[in-house]
Amino acid sequence: MAAVIHTENLAVAFGEGDKRDVIFQNLNLSIEQGEFVTLIGVSGCGKSTLLRVILDLQEPTEGSVKTDAPKDKSKRSIAMVFQAANLMPWRTIAENIVLGLEGLEVAEDVREERVKSTLKLVGLEEMGERWPYQLSGGQRQRIGIARGLAVEPDILLMDEPFGALDAITRTGLQDELLRIWEETKKSILFVTHDLEEACYLADRVVLLGGKPANIVNEYKIEIPRSERRDGVEFLKVTEEVKAGLSEAIATTMAERDKEKQGSL
């Protein structure tokens, strides 16, 4: 299978001179067509920054990101779902969903069709004419997903999209996301700080750590998703990932201390 994203020796640093802070370095991450990858790691190791670089919202200091060009001018190759749904409050739900279509070559009827189909996909068919404030937090986040899917991207980047939601809503949306993923066959790169969530959703969990950060481990999860919520096998896998994360936290903290002392 072909990779839809490939980052090549990617590095991001902020600041200059003595204050230069290298977030990550020599980062090589590939995501296969249709693959669901979750990204976890010590906080501050640049998970969100990586998504911003992939989306070209942030220039990398070194290296590059390779993605396929969109298949035609009515699509974008990458779309993002944000932590807070961040809908434009002055746009109706339907108008929010077409945000990414404005500027693309999409006929009016295709536009309406995309709104209809993505709303259906997230289970909110009747909400098109409402204002964002009239929706619950979970519903707004689903519209955030619909807005991403409306541009028919190959890759959906998701930055802790369920982080701000209550546990019940979160569990519901996780299952819904899996259903959508199976229906649409998108490749997904999903950042989360919730280890259970990372293991439940993913084909592959990528663990970032160290200072500067890099990929310290990857876990392929081959257990069928129907056996994941409470299966014994799955528990073993999450324990393994948890152990990996703890170790990464310890080494990252040590390396950060060393860097601090070195710069003093």
Place this chain on the structure above:
Amino acid sequence: MKPATRYMLSTAGLVGFLLIWEAIAQSGLIETHLLPPPSTLPGTLISEIELGFWQSMVWASLRHYTIGFVLGSLFGVVLGVSVALFPRVEASQAWLARVFRPIPPLAWIPFAIIWFGISETAAAFIISIGIFWINYFTAMAAVQAVDKDLIEVARAFGHRSFFALLRKVIMPGAAPGILSGLRAGLGQGWMTVVAAELFGIAGIGQRMIEASGLLASEVVVLYMFSIALLYGVSDYVFVAIQKRILAWQR
């Protein structure tokens, strides 16, 4: 409180005030030219209309007011938005604004006369100054308060150019603040109208000064209430428009 109760109490307050005023004025404790009873107002209005004063003075003031409002608002909003958008513009205006902001609109009367003569332009100019500053600062604050995350979202979905961001995020995001600045200017404008007409430009202010010279205090009161009415109507219309534009707000 129920809306109906509130409405009744508001009406009662106004009617009660008029009744007490009428009673004091009729009691003979105070001479009527010092405090004309409100019951004389309808008659005064009819005679002012018959003499042709009321409509021509109100029309003249409305003209000064409208021109001053449009100019002051336009310049205030455009400059306020630019200051918020461009750090260089912001830096260059910082001290300028500090110097000119505290000068009250009426202090410009001498220059208004020197520059424009005793003309409608002079009155409109004075009115526009107060309105300008209100809009300048509220528009600046409104743009600065636009949610940066929404700009990031727009950029993420391909809207990278300055004008696309201005049109899709910054202006709609700043609209509530800008509109409330316009509304505050609407009131500020009426406050300066009278003063701007005191030095001989035809309008409500001039008629009031004329009447007070003749001790026709009921005419003065009539025009005071006319201003209140004009403000009330313009504010009501503005709020109705504002509600339509901001239908997306809770």
